[in-house]
Amino acid sequence: MAEPPPKSVLARGLSLLGAFGATDVELTLAQLSARTGLPKPTAHRLVAELVSWGGLERTEGGYRLGMTLFVLGQRVPRQRSLRDAALPYLEDLYEATHENIHLTVFDATDTLFLEKVTGRRSMPIVSRVGGRLPAHATASGKVFLALGPPSYLRRVVDAGLTRLTARTVVMPGLLRQDLARTVARGYGINREESETGVVAVAAPVHDHRRRVIAAVSIAGSAHRLDLERLAPAVRTAALALSREMASR
Amino acid sequence: MAEPPPKSVLARGLSLLGAFGATDVELTLAQLSARTGLPKPTAHRLVAELVSWGGLERTEGGYRLGMTLFVLGQRVPRQRSLRDAALPYLEDLYEATHENIHLTVFDATDTLFLEKVTGRRSMPIVSRVGGRLPAHATASGKVFLALGPPSYLRRVVDAGLTRLTARTVVMPGLLRQDLARTVARGYGINREESETGVVAVAAPVHDHRRRVIAAVSIAGSAHRLDLERLAPAVRTAALALSREMASR
Incomplete structure (x- = not known):
């Protein structure tokens, strides 16, 4: 065709x-x-x-x-500066958890994966560096939609909330409730919404003007990951990275 | 101009x-x-x-x-398949040593860095993902020149052996002696030849036809790294990756 x-x-x-x-x-x-x-x-x-x-x-x-x-592609400044600053924090998170650690940005209506640190003990999941998932179906995406400019959410809702699993939030009203909880908590959660059996928790990375420029997340088995227990570690890494990005 | x-x-x-x-x-x-x-x-x-x-x-x-x-750039198959297969082994090496871990290939006359795993405790060094260093001045490059097809060495010598530090091997005769030792040992060594204060050890990754397709290396402080002690770990990781690449 x-x-x-x-x-x-x-x-x-x-x-x-x-x-x-x-x-x-x-x-x-x-x-x-x-x-x-x-x-x-x-x-x-x-x-x-x-x-x-x-x-x-x-x-x-x-x-x-x-x-x-x-x-x-490795010279693209937006990914390079973030990736270089983030890697030590991602490695710390990996070493502490041995799960899948992601660095992501918002692009169009998607979560775009800039970096993924993973190992032999991490659960194999679909994310790949340079790959995408619809923002509304990921923990990072909820961070961007909840804490980024309102145009992000508008764009995503206008494009239609595609279903990836039985648990994907596809109703705009329910998504808005989820995003309100994300704002209140300060981190985003994905419970098998992008891939069955996989859960994730994500925290925002800010620049010096407090704009959300990226997210750090941990993803892994729904049977093994205690998201509430992991959230402080993810938030700590994202805060440290925010401080570093703001000072550059 | x-x-x-x-x-x-x-x-x-x-x-x-x-x-x-x-x-x-x-x-x-x-x-x-x-x-x-x-x-x-x-x-x-x-x-x-x-x-x-x-x-x-x-x-x-x-x-x-x-x-x-x-x-x-992340869809380029030559880097993607190697990177995906290598990452768990690179993470293991990082966790065991907390030094700079590299995955490299030979490109033109250079060592091209496909991946770099590094952390807060690793010595900051010049290598970057997507970046290059002249092959004759790196541990990985010596692996490619010693164990790859003879055309590699010819190309590098014809291009001229540029000096990066006081220790860079710039005489073709001395480089050949170094490569003979690399063959005998089965791994390449760089003693402050690419960057003053930085040493490295590298081992070959083979495909199913026993062609050298990549190298794994550890690089760090000349005062801290015991290359002979680290060599078995690097070789073990490279062998495991070779087995995995051959089985794909």
Whole structure:
């Protein structure tokens, strides 16, 4: 199903990079052409330029995203400064709990995962660095919606509250009640709302103007994690990181 | 100092992304124009397209790299599969030592850092995720040059062995002796060759065909790290990761 391809040459080239989804490893030229709507000869010519730049790499069967994108991606200042400042605190939390530790930001209507610290004893869960989950279904997302500007919640509600599990909060009224509790507590909670069997607790990271710029969370097994007991540790890490971000 | 700008529109657009160096946070339109050799009106038009794609973000004073690049960079399969498989082993090493733990690959003539686990008690050192150091000056690089295909060493020697510290090995003959010792030991050692006061030990990660695809290293203070004592831990982690990569 080809959709109309972008008009400009630059946008066409970039659309070839965007054709790779979160779980794609490699795509053939035919797939790239179909996903972007570009005729095969055009796709072929632009792909060759992307290969020489390093944004794509040729494989036996087609093409995969190339190391140049990874290197550039690590230079993105918004993630770099947060990640560098956060890592020691995330490591402390990991060492104290051996659960999944996340650093997240709000992006569009999603929780975007900037960093994930995990180990052999952590429960395997779906989150991945650079990946997303709908904000209303995550502990971090509730922090952003409860403590961020009202436009965040408007955008999320307007986009529709998609259901991920039987426990996802999909009614705007119930979500607002949950967010009021988040404000009162000072941390967000997710009880199997993004993934069955997985719970999480998240606390806000503020900048020097007290704007919420990120969240720190712990996620793991619903049978093992005592969220109320873990909340102070998460809040302490988020407060320490806030102080560090404010002083930079 | 403008150099001749790339010919094609796609290459011109990509050159604007490549204008951001490892430590740049934001660049003005004038800087972007100067670094790429593109006339200001052309740069302005292409920058607008990159902003709408998300590869650049507008700031008060200019432009910075955008989150789309971070998200795409995390989809690069070569780093993603290695990073995902390695993280538990890197965390184990970190917890056992509290030093800087690296996952690296060979790229062009450099050691490219795919992951770095570090904490409050680790010595602050120059390495950063997505960053590079010349291969001949790092413990991981010596692993790649000693155990990888001969073309690696040829490329590095042809490029010239740059000096980073008083201890960097800059004579090809001495480097070959060091690599022979690396083969005999099975791990690489860096004694203040990339950064004064910093030493490191690195072990190879193999794929199912016994090709070296990555290295795991520990780096820290020259006064504190006993490299011979740490080598078995690094080798054990690299072997476990090799087994996991071979089974995928």
